[in-house]
Amino acid sequence: MDHPAPESEEPVTGSTKGLKLRHLVEAVALIPVLLVLSLLPLIRPATARPAPTDAVVVLSGDHGERLPVAMSLVEKGLTRTLVFVGTPDRVEEDQLCQSPGDVEYICLRPKPDNTRAEARAVARLAKSRRWTNVVVVTSRFHVTRSRLVFRRCLDAEVRMMGGDPPYGREVLVRQIRLEWAKVIYTVVSGPDC
Template sequence: MTLFILNPELDDPTTTRADALVVLASAPERFQEAERIMGMGLIPTVVYSVVPRARINTASECQPRSTYRVLCISPDPVTTQGEAIALGDLARQEGWDSVAVLTFDAHVTRSKVHVTRCFPGEVKMMAMDRPVAPRLRFREVTHELAGLMKASAGWGCSDMLPDWTQRPIDILKSTP
């Protein structure tokens, strides 16, 4: 299972065409990678997931660009599932048939589970490596395994498990 999380199947950003590039868990390095991908001209729209508690200024990222369209979503709840729900709603409004999803490497597998539940079209996954110390990598993989187990307990896009199921994941996240 760990190998599945650390080495997910990915699509090549240099050849991937989609109706939109969706950037999950937005962070400065993912904004930069999204800019690089959008510069290739294969995808007409970028969607940034903007969370209120983020410690980054996303206002500049949500500004219009001359060469492609920029949209920002604010997921509710502020989780991967919330991002997938917001993406599914937006995709229906926009009439999209395909999306490319950009996130960090260990987050790909769980993200794809949620996005494919909420978006019936073609889902292509892209990832950024992020340098993580071995101790933190263990925590990250543990978090993703717990999140994947939680995701596996639900069947539909917006199926919410009881709030108490989040507590063990929060404990794993805060473990040094």
């Protein structure tokens, strides 16, 4: 008596090798899409609308795009305190910090001069002044990482505003690539300030 051959439990749809190759091609095709999506927060980061704040903080590295944004907030009466943190980029910063007036200008010079040290210095000042919110002004491509670092360090609400640096396309692309690597490092280095 002949017994029929057992039916296969899995339908035959193609070779396993072909299926693996297809998955590999799909994964490789996604790489450029993921790369572009990961760059969007550096090119078009979410930024705050002008609103009253305890202080406006200007990060070092200004090439003419940061101070005007900060001064516009002061001129609109949205703050009475403007903090310059890091190595002075413009002569006006030190002059403002030495000038008494209706607006308080503070110059902080943390060492080393980097975003994390700037955030720590501002965090100490914010805690001593009992600030509940600050606006941090930086270059647009630097907003995403600065937001991440400042939110880790401050117990206050952190809102970000970015200016567009007067770089040529080549320099801006280089800056964005460098900032992208720094964002990755900041994310993987852990949640500590």
